[in-house]
Amino acid sequence: MTRPILSVVVPVYNEEAGLPALFARLYPALDALAIPYEVIFVNDGSRDRSAALLKDQFVARPDVTRVVLFNANYGQHLAVIAGFERVRGQRIVTLDADLQNPPEEIGKLLAAMDEGADYVGGVRSVREDSWWRRTASRLMNRLRENLTKIKMTDQGCMLRAYSRSIVDAVAASREVSTFIPALAYTYANHPTEVDVAHAERAAGESKYSLYKLVRLNFDLVTGFSVVPLQLFSMFGMIVSAAALVTYLIVIIERLIISGWREGFATLWDRDILAFFLIGMLLFGLGLIGEYVGRIYQQVRGRPRYTIAATLERDADTHVKVASRV
Ligand code: UDP
Numbered sequence: 181m182t183r184p185i186l187s188v189v190v191p192v193y194n195e196e197a198g199l200p201a202l203f204a205r206l207y208p209a210l211d212a213l214a215i216p217y218e219v220i221f222v223n224d225g226s227r228d229r230s231a232a233l234l235k236d237q238f239v240a241r242p243d244v245t246r247v248v249l250f251n252a253n254y255g256q257h258l259a260v261i262a263g264f265e266r267v268r269g270q271r272i273v274t275l276d277a278d279l280q281n282p283p284e285e286i287g288k289l290l291a292a293m294d295e296g297a298d299y300v301g302g303v304r305s306v307r308e309d310s311w312w313r314r315t316a317s318r319l320m321n322r323l324r325e326n327l328t329k330i331k332m333t334d335q336g337c338m339l340r341a342y343s344r345s346i347v348d349a350v351a352a353s354r355e356v357s358t359f360i361p362a363l364a365y366t367y368a369n370h371p372t373e374v375d376v377a378h379a380e381r382a383a384g385e386s387k388y389s390l391y392k393l394v395r396l397n398f399d400l401v402t403g404f405s406v407v408p409l410q411l412f413s414m415f416g417m418i419v420s421a422a423a424l425v426t427y428l429i430v431i432i433e434r435l436i437i438s439g440w441r442e443g444f445a446t447l448w449d450r451d452i453l454a455f456f457l458i459g460m461l462l463f464g465l466g467l468i469g470e471y472v473g474r475i476y477q478q479v480r481g482r483p484r485y486t487i488a489a490t491l492e493r494d495a496d497t498h499v500k501v502a503s504r505v
């Protein structure tokens with residue numbers, strides 16, 4: 181295998197319906213670039229026939245295909261990291277397996293790198309997703325823009341190119357829950373963006389449920405910002421101060437005005453205050469839990485994933501099927 185210049189990393193989770201179409205478009209697009217390349221597919225614990233299809237593809241194009249099979253589903257971002265840890269090229273492109281990112285656009289990203297960028301983010305000029313996904317993305321993009329120092333127009337677009345040094349840094353980061361476009365951005369010297377096309381999913385359904393999307397955005401916000409934690413403590417301080425003032429007023433009122441009003445007013449205020457503070461405490465507890473949960477995961481230092489098998493060609497051109505299972 182000639183040493184690849186370009187490594188393409190594709191996470192795959194239950195994509196059997198779309199993989200044949202992906203192979204049929206990705207390889208010609210890469211061949212057309214006329215540079216040595218490799219494609220690393222990471223099967224993220226698919227329960228359908230994706231692994232078998234990837235194996236067939238490896239057999240068909242062993243010179244440029246490498247396959248990593250996870251034993252279980254660890255999520256798109258860890259799948260991409262597994263690819264990052266194995267890349268041999270100097271430029272790395274990530275791509276979704278569902279053909280929402282047209283492989284023909286890879287050339288555009290590489291052209292931006294020729295001009296000196298070490299991080300090229302794709303921006304989906306026209307986005308082919310449901311209305312609620314587009315609206316939620318817009319809101320999350322704005323929130324991230326305000327909470328972190330990361331400047332990205334379209335954080336959800338995974339069609340991106342990275343220099344090898346960035347990818348090595350991402351792979352060396354021992355975080356458990358992460359968001360690769362943001363993490364890579366923090367390592368970039370010359371980030372830039374280019375407009376890329378976007379298509380509807382070729383086949384199958386989105387692998388992100390509402391729950392998974394919410395989790396991912398928690399990873400993004402808590403992974404790159406402590407503002408939520410700070411906001412909470414600010415809010416807590418303001419509320420405590422307001423509570424103190426309220427009680428002062430109630431006590432003064434008590435001293436000045438006597439009779440039934442006194443008891444009634446005190447009770448009523450205390451109830452409101454108690455409910456408010458309990459709500460606050462619960463909210464704060466939940467938020468602190470987000471951070472503590474991550475610290476807990478981090479300090480355990482478990483391997484972030486374990487691999488069931490890898491399919492790749494040996495350095496000395498022999499086809500090899502390595503397996504530990
Ligand atoms: N994916 C993955 N593991 C997961 C979820 C998704 O490897 O747990 C892959 C999926 O196969 C696809 C990419 O990540 O290649 C993006 O997923 P999807 O297209 O479902 O997300 P959406 O486009 O709806 O944001």
Ligand code: MG
Pocket residue numbers: 276278280381386
């Ligand atoms: Mg998709």
